[in-house]
Amino acid sequence: xxxxxxxxxxxxxxxxxxxxxxxxxxxxxxxxxxxxxxxxxxxxxxxxxxxxxxxxxxxxxxxxxxxxxxxxxxxxxxxxxxxxxxxxxxxxxxxxxxxxxxxxxxxxxxxxxxxxxxxxxxxxxxxxxxxxxxxxxxxxxxxx
Numbered sequence: 001x002x003x004x005x006x007x008x009x010x011x012x013x014x015x016x017x018x019x020x021x022x023x024x025x026x027x028x029x030x031x032x033x034x035x036x037x038x039x040x041x042x043x044x045x046x047x048x049x050x051x052x053x054x055x056x057x058x059x060x061x062x063x064x065x066x067x068x069x070x071x072x073x074x075x076x077x078x079x080x081x082x083x084x085x086x087x088x089x090x091x092x093x094x095x096x097x098x099x100x101x102x103x104x105x106x107x108x109x110x111x112x113x114x115x116x117x118x119x120x121x122x123x124x125x126x127x128x129x130x131x132x133x134x135x136x137x138x139x140x141x142x143x144x
Contacts, residue, residue, distance in 0.1 A: 007097035009054075009104065015097050016053040021045040022089070027080035041080035042088040044096055049073025058104035065103045075099070 006014035027041035048054075048062055050073065069075055077099065079091035 007093050009097050009100045019046060019051055024085060040083060040085045040088055042085060042092045043076055043078045044092040045074050045076040046096060047074050062100060062103040
């Protein structure tokens with residue numbers, strides 16, 4: 001795949017083209033009679049455990065988060081939506097980049113608990129009280 005944009009994971013880090021292992025097979029998707037003769041399904045495999053392309057911190061994070069998807073440290077993504085092998089190849093590589101971007105993202109900052117201002121709380125309680133009194137007035141117990 002020469003002359004093609006690199007699949008950026010995040011920042012200046014992108015998927016190393018040399019480390020991607022491709023496999024093509026017959027797709028079960030659309031294509032009519034043509035589908036039986038062409039290998040349009042694309043599967044891309046990336047050895048996450050052995051790669052040097054990712055920073056070590058990212059690599060550890062990804063290995064941890066994708067543990068259920070890995071087979072011997074290798075992550076694989078498949079695409080067969082399109083009739084064209086080239087488009088399926090593009091889809092698979094894009095999906096792999098997105099998957100790695102999500103898996104290497106830093107953990108979210110912990111939430112800091114904040115107190116509700118007293119005035120807001122008091123106003124809420126006053127409103128509840130007034131609402132309760134309104135509803136109390138609807139019951140017909142004082143109607144002789």
